[in-house]
Amino acid sequence: MKARTTQIVGWGKYVPERRLTNQDLEGRVDTSDEWIRSRTGIRERRIVSQEETSATMAIRAGASALRVAGIGPRRIDLIIVATITPDHPFPSTACLVQAALGAGRAAAFDVGAACTGFVYALGVANDMIRSGTYDNALVIATETLSRIVDPMDRNTCVLFGDGAGAVVLQATRGDGGILSVSMGSDGSGAELLIQPAGGSRFPATRETVEEGLHYMRMNGKAIFRFATHVMPRATREVVRKAGFRVEDVALVIPHQANVRIIEAAMKRLHLPPDRAYLNLERYGNMSAASIPVALCEAIEEGRLKQGDLVVLVGFGAGLTWGSVALSWTAPWPLEKVSWGHRIWRRLGFRWAYWRLLLRRLSYRILRRR
Secondary structure, three states: OOOOEEEEEEEEEEOOOEEEEHHHHHOOOOOOHHHHHHHHOOOEEEEOOOOOOHHHHHHHHHHHHHHHHOOOHHHOOEEEEEOOOOOOOOOOHHHHHHHHHOOOOOEEEEEOOHHHHHHHHHHHHHHHHHOOOOOEEEEEEEEEHHHOOOOOOHHHHOOEOEEEEEEEEEEEOOOOEEEEEEEEEOHHHHHHEEOOOOOOOOOOOHHHHHOOOOOOEEOHHHHHHHHHHHHHHHHHHHHHHHOOOHHHOOEEEEOOOOHHHHHHHHHHOOOOHHHEOOOHHHHOEOHHHHHHHHHHHHHHOOOOOOOOEEEEEEEEOOOEEEEEEEEOOOOOOOOOOOHHHHHHHHHHHHHHHHHHHHHHHHHHHHHHO
16 A cells, blocks of 8 residues: 555635835835845735735635635645744734634644745645544644734835735645655744844834834845755755756745745856746745645646655744645646535635634633623
């Protein structure tokens, strides 16, 4: 009997409607559209509305991934959410997603590995599936970076945007799927990209707010040097572990941080630039969400074919880095789902919503007694 493998059977994304363009930023800080595009490749980014949060975006992306997979939420037995902008310090954003989707049988927890978060979450879910602990996992990355970026800091406000992406992973005994995972960290670089306040070291006080310590701070030059070295290294390692050569890679889906970082990494890998998928022009850097959103769009644009060797590679605060090599197995477009099945799924999501409200009401009643 073949060993258990992990395959991606569903995918989905959500990005807010509001666009923040380079021209919008010109009136806020000392910058220009030409300066931003030439140094980052970004033209615009998406920003959440007042009502949207990391959880609400994760729920929508997760529901989309379940629809593509044709799997009901009660078949999901594991939910991992990668985020550094959770709705609350606790409970985990994953638990909010679990309740809203009606995934009543699922374990749920968050992973905080910054921009590498989605790769870390995939690695954890893959190990749990291959070990036989779980059969169906929903992995989501969601970020509302606009709420931790100083709007007057030119080093960061031009880079970051909001969004969410998700995949459904399923245990199989077939070929393909996730072939290998590589992850690493170097905590000596922790202060290069950091949100200083809001944790146990610097709890929220009037002083921390006045000093802007709840905003992200980044040493851009140091992160650039780190990224251009670690991305090709992580790609080579995961490809080698999968038993392939770098030239066998059909598509690299990198963390969408900066076009110059991606170009430098592809040059060091001796791969043509068109083998890297890019969408940062439209979204900017969405931290952990950038890779799954890019994966969704690459699928929708027909960039992935059956049997393609694909590498997902990211880097981020921590410092962290990680990569996943997979053999693409899911066809696109998928078979159409019957109207009856679609209605049944909608009813299931509606029931999950009302069940959530009823359970919250019951907890409030018990608390008052």
